[in-house]
Amino acid sequence: MKDMESQFLEHSKTIRITPHARTWERLEAKLHAQRGHRRLFTARLIGIAAAILCLVAVSAGLFFYTRWQDAENSMQYSLSLEELQVTTAKAESIYDVERIRRYYIEVSRHN
Amino acid sequence: MTAEKLIKDCKAGDPTAQKALYEQWGPLLLGVVRRYLSRTEDAEDVFVEGMFKILTKIQTFREEGSFEGWMKRIMVNEALMFLRKQHNFHLVREIEPSDLHETATIEYTLQAEDILKILDQLPDGYRTVFNLYVIEGYKHREIAEILGISINTSKSQLILAKKRMQELLKKNRLTKTG
Numbered sequence: 001m002k003d004m005e006s007q008f009l010e011h012s013k014t015i016r017i018t019p020h021a022r023t024w025e026r027l028e029a030k031l032h033a034q035r036g037h038r039r040l041f042t043a044r045l046i047g048i049a050a051a052i053l054c055l056v057a058v059s060a061g062l063f064f065y066t067r068w069q070d071a072e073n074s075m076q077y078s079l080s081l082e083e084l085q086v087t088t089a090k091a092e093s094i095y096d097v098e099r100i101r102r103y104y105i106e107v108s109r110h111n
Numbered sequence: 112m113t114a115e116k117l118i119k120d121c122k123a124g125d126p127t128a129q130k131a132l133y134e135q136w137g138p139l140l141l142g143v144v145r146r147y148l149s150r151t152e153d154a155e156d157v158f159v160e161g162m163f164k165i166l167t168k169i170q171t172f173r174e175e176g177s178f179e180g181w182m183k184r185i186m187v188n189e190a191l192m193f194l195r196k197q198h199n200f201h202l203v204r205e206i207e208p209s210d211l212h213e214t215a216t217i218e219y220t221l222q223a224e225d226i227l228k229i230l231d232q233l234p235d236g237y238r239t240v241f242n243l244y245v246i247e248g249y250k251h252r253e254i255a256e257i258l259g260i261s262i263n264t265s266k267s268q269l270i271l272a273k274k275r276m277q278e279l280l281k282k283n284r285l286t287k288t289g
Contacts, residue, residue: 004221004273004276004277004280005245005273007221008221008226008241008245008246009245009246011221011222011225011226012142012146012226012246015139015142015143015145015146015226015227016138016139016141016142017138017141017142017145017154018137018138018141019137019138019141019155019158020155023137023155023158023159024130024133026159027133027159027162027163027166028126028130030159030163031126031129031163031166031167034163034167035124
């Protein structure tokens with residue numbers, strides 16, 4: 001006569017049931033889908049990283065382009081200022097020549 | 112192939128090793144699930160989920176304890192999750208444990224196939240508590256926590272399970288109450 005519990009405990013360790021022939025296929029399909037999912041996730045991650053890199057590169061490009069343009073503009077402005085000064089000086093000297101010319105005309109009339 | 116090598120290859124995601132693991136331990140693990148679920152289709156579904164979890168979470172297995180024990184725990188948890196989705200363990204009948212005697216002896220030596228036949232005829236609550244207490248070796252306090260029932264409910268379910276089992280065995284002229 002044996003204790004029921006110990007008999008159950010003893011035999012439960014030996015219970016083996018062969019899974020249905022298609023069970024492995026189901027499991028394999030699940031594993032395959034998960035691998036595909038993981039690959040898709042990795043691809044997405046790479047895509048996101050590439051997009052971020054592109055965004056950073058474009059932002060940096062824009063930033064440096066703007067700065068370069070500013071520098072060029074200020075250089076042009078300083079050049080124009082120089083040109084203006086030269087022009088003014090020229091104008092002044094032209095004005096002087098004109099004054100002298102008028103003076104001689106006036107003097108010659110009186111003479 | 113040794114278990115260590117199999118585990119290592121499965122951790123590396125080798126499909127051949129995964130199939131070898133399935134073939135080596137599948138029947139035993141399906142047997143574990145089948146003790147909890149009487150419907151073969153349900154058991155197969157839970158088994159697939161459990162195997163999937165084993166193969167995808169194998170990296171978390173620290174090679175300190177028993178690998179078989181680790182896999183069995185996953186299967187038991189999967190089976191319990193399935194049962195929890197279907198049942199409310201709070202609704203099971205509660206009796207005073209002192210009302211019944213626990214000792215149960217049988218003069219007949221049970222065979223492995225008798226175990227499943229008898230377990231299949233038990234209500235889910237009885238079967239779950241019996242499996243957790245007698246076979247998995249959990250304490251009533253732990254079973255109460257796992258199933259979300261009171262300790263008394265766990266005790267009474269176990270006693271009722273044993274009583275029902277004896278009746279079932281008696282029906283087949285196999286038992287004698289001790």
